[in-house]
Structure formats: structure tokens, C-alpha cells
Amino acid sequence: MGHTRVRFAPSPTGYLHIGGARTAIYNWLFARKTGGVFILRIEDTDVSRGSPELVQGILDGLRWLGLDWDEGPYFQSQYAGEHREAAQKLLESAHAYRCFCTPDELKARRERALAEKRDVKYDGTCRNLSPEEVKAKEDAGVPFAIRFKMPEGPGSVAFRDEVYGPIEKRFADLEDFVVVRSDGSPLYILSNAVDDIRDGITHIIRGQDGLANTPKQILIYEALGKEPPVFAHMSFTLDPKRAKISKRRHGEVATVEFYRTHGFIPWAVLNFLVLLGWSTPDDREFFDRAELIRAFSLEGVGKASSVFNFHKGDPKFITDPKLMAINAHYLRTMELSELAPLIRAEMEAAGIWDDMFEGAEREWFLATVDLIRSRYHLLSDFVTEGAAYFSDEFPMNENALNKNLLKSPELAGWLPELADEIDALEGFTLESTEGAIRGFADKKGVKAGVIINGVRAAVTGQLKGPGLFDVLIAVGKDRVVRRLREVGRYY
């Protein structure tokens, strides 16, 4: 395929939206797949021009997902001169003309057309001005915008979209669109095309809203004497009500930042996002980086929009259940050595990280993570539900307290007694602890479960968890004994 060049061109909004992330992912994957170049370009014309902090959120999101770009970030605002030059060329080659209609006039005409249920396209008032009329207005200093001159006649623009197939649009259904404002500033549709030409973009992979703009942009390419690139439009991601996802409506869940701060594994998020509207013929769902790059293809991109299945206020799923399932899958299956740094970050943030976990206690740390990870969904679970394994500061689950400790008041006295027996144990092993606890239950004439559950609650603050004897070994003799002796504080 030669050297492909693709770009992700977000406007600086301050955060990376999940829809934008998906677009970025597809571009990145395509570049990596084809050995091409992935370019980052910030489309900062108009309002948000010149606010670096709004760009930062986007860069952070891309980096967190592991998407590395080869060129850029370029800033569209820096090329306004080029965009204007292109408009000049269009004017000179009669592919565009000066339009002296004022925005107010246009707005009025437009509203009238809408009210009368007529077509709202530009009526072509200035299209056929004579050279004399144009000169007179220019001399009089009447401000003008520049409009692209749509070809006349029954012709059409045709192209093949890599995901939607052949698309054809009649000139008659298009209008003379504005390319430069009357204040001389270029518009997106022009700037975008000019930038793509300059950056040598070979494949434009973008959201489906660009599909309707594509014929116009192809016309711009042709008027400028350039070969249009290959286009591939991706369907949208909608909410369960089939409305577009936005930060405004849906809040933080719509941003990558949310996942970064809520215990998600970057690769899991990427894996989920890539599956939203793309699949392989064998319907595979988990990939490592190399596998995904190998498997990716524009052919697998679906035409139908997909739903991001998020329900605000759901106590069980803070985001799409599938995303949580994928996160949990990676959490329990990924290499411990790769998982450890992610957990470390959580623990540092929670203030319970100890450098020993990467030093003398590394083996213990990894084994403990491995012991508990199969029941966790989020990285943050290690510092909430899992805090007792790593720190003496841990929360006591209310249900565990009521059901397994308070309900059996005798435990207040028994557990310290058991602590002494465990402390006196020859060895501290699965066998010895199990023997001690079952023997203790027999001696007190209760079912082992009563003691086991009480110990679990006192030692981990949890109602559930791995097999208790494994838990004891992981937590360690000293801590177990201490926590059992101090059980009185809960009564």
C-alpha cells in the first residue's frame, strides 16, 4: 500500500471524548497495520484558538490509551495563510466567486425558506454578478465572503467510501458553500482539505458526519488540482436512547479521563472501543497489541451505529457492562508484571503503597494480587475491597460486620482466644491454620463456618474473598493475630 498517512484531527475541547478516541484508535490501527504514519492535528480555528490547556486533555487521553503519533501535533490555526491562498487560487480559476450577501440577509432568507418549507440552499444571488458589478462593490468596500462555485448541469460527484461503498451526490443537491468568511478567515471545509493536502493524507478515517461533506471536499481537491484521498467513514456511537453521546448530556463517562481515574486498564478501554463498530469474521474479542494490529481492517468496520450501553445511576455498572467485563477479564488474565504498575498507581494515590512491594516483598505482592484479582473488576478494587491485604488501614464492610461478627457476640471473646492459639502455632501454613480453626470450632461446639466467617471479617473487613486459609497466609501471621486480638473494637 505504499506509505499511508492518516490523521486524527480533533478540535481542542479540553478532553478526549470516547467517540473521538474511537476515531483516533481506528486511524492509529490503520497506520500501524499499513506501516504508515499517524498524524495528530488540532483543528483550533474559530473560538478555541490559542488555548494550550484545552489541547492537553486530548494529548493526555491519547497517551493514556497508548496511541502514539508520528507527527504533530500540528495546529490548524497556523496555516490560515495557506488556506487563504488556496481560496485565492479557487477565485482565480473561477472555481469560486465573491459573495456580497450579508450574513443577516442570508439568515433571513434561510429562515423564510424553512418557514415556507422550501429548500434552504443558497439561492445564488451573487453567483452571476457581472465583472463590473463585482468591481463596483469591491471598490465601494462592500465586504465579501468567498463561495465555492458548484458545477452546473446534471453531473455528480462519485466516490467509493471504504465502509459505506459507492456514494454519489448530484451537483444539483449541493450548494455554493462559503469557503472564506467576509473577515477573511477560512472555514473548516476548506482548511481541512488544504491541511490534508499539505500533510499528504492518503486515507481519511473519520466520523460519519463527514460523509455529507465529502463530495464538497472532493470538489475542492479537484478544483485545486489534487487527487482526493481514500475516505472511510465510521458510524456513530449513540446512547441507549439513540442520541449522540456528549459530555454535556452524559457527563464524565463520555470522556477517556473518566476511565483513567476510575480504575480501568487502558488496553481494556481500547479493546472495548475498537469493538464498538468493528469486528473480525471469527468474532474474536480479546487481542494483544500485535494481534489487534494484525487483525484490524477497514473491511470489518460496520455501517450501523452502535449503542454505548450506559445507564446513569446504575449501582452495579458505572459504565457499559461489556466494558467492565473486558476490564475484569484483563485484570484477572494479564501478566502480573504488567498489572503490578497499574495497581501501584492506585495504591500510591490511596497512600498505601510501600516500596517493599517492589523490593523484598515483590513475590508476596504479586502472589497476593493474583490471589484476589479474580473477583475484582476495577484497579481501584485493590485499594478498597483489597486494602486489608496491603495495609493495616482498611474499611470494615457493614454487612460483614453485622452478619459475621455482631450476630455472634461470643466471637468478641473467642477470636482473641483463637489469636493466642494461632500465635502459638509451630508453623503458619494452610494446614496448620485450618487445623487450628476447625479444632477451635469443635471445641466451642459451633460450625466451622461461624469461626471462618468471623475471622474473615475481622482480618479483611470483607464478607467474601478467597479461601480463608489462603487469605491468612497472604495477610501474614502477625497481622492476623493482631487483628483477631483487636476484634473487640467492633463490638
Next chain:
RNA sequence: GUCCCCAUCGUCUAGCCAGGUCCAGGACACCGGCCUUUCACGCCGGCGGCAGGGGUUCAAAUCCCCUUGGGGACGCCA
């Protein structure tokens, strides 16, 4: 008002382009079971869909048309 796109379980989807092997397969979610001191994991099973209607054909989820539903574009926004 004009133009364009889309349509398989609740959700993500395989199958559709090259019609039969599909009384439609997988995943998530949900329900039940096994395992078990608990909870997960794992395993087994269940629930659940070709939007509707016409064609074409020996045969249609697959091809064609219409209807319905959804989305998008039509800015001196990006």
C-alpha cells in the same frame, strides 16, 4: 423543505457482498446448576433476535421494492 445513510437476541456482534451447510452462532447482561466455609473465577444449561409487508427463486437473515423506525447533512460552527 431537500439530500444522504443505516436496520440480526436488552447491548456488542458473526452470517449478508459470491442465496441452501442458519428452525441464525458467539460475547456481555440476566436466570438456573456444578464447584465451595463465603464471594468470584471456571464449567454446564436456560432466556432472548433476522423491524413489518410485498416480490424474485426449487430455496432468502442473505437479492429487489415499499413501509416503518433510527441517524446524519443542508451555518460567514469544527
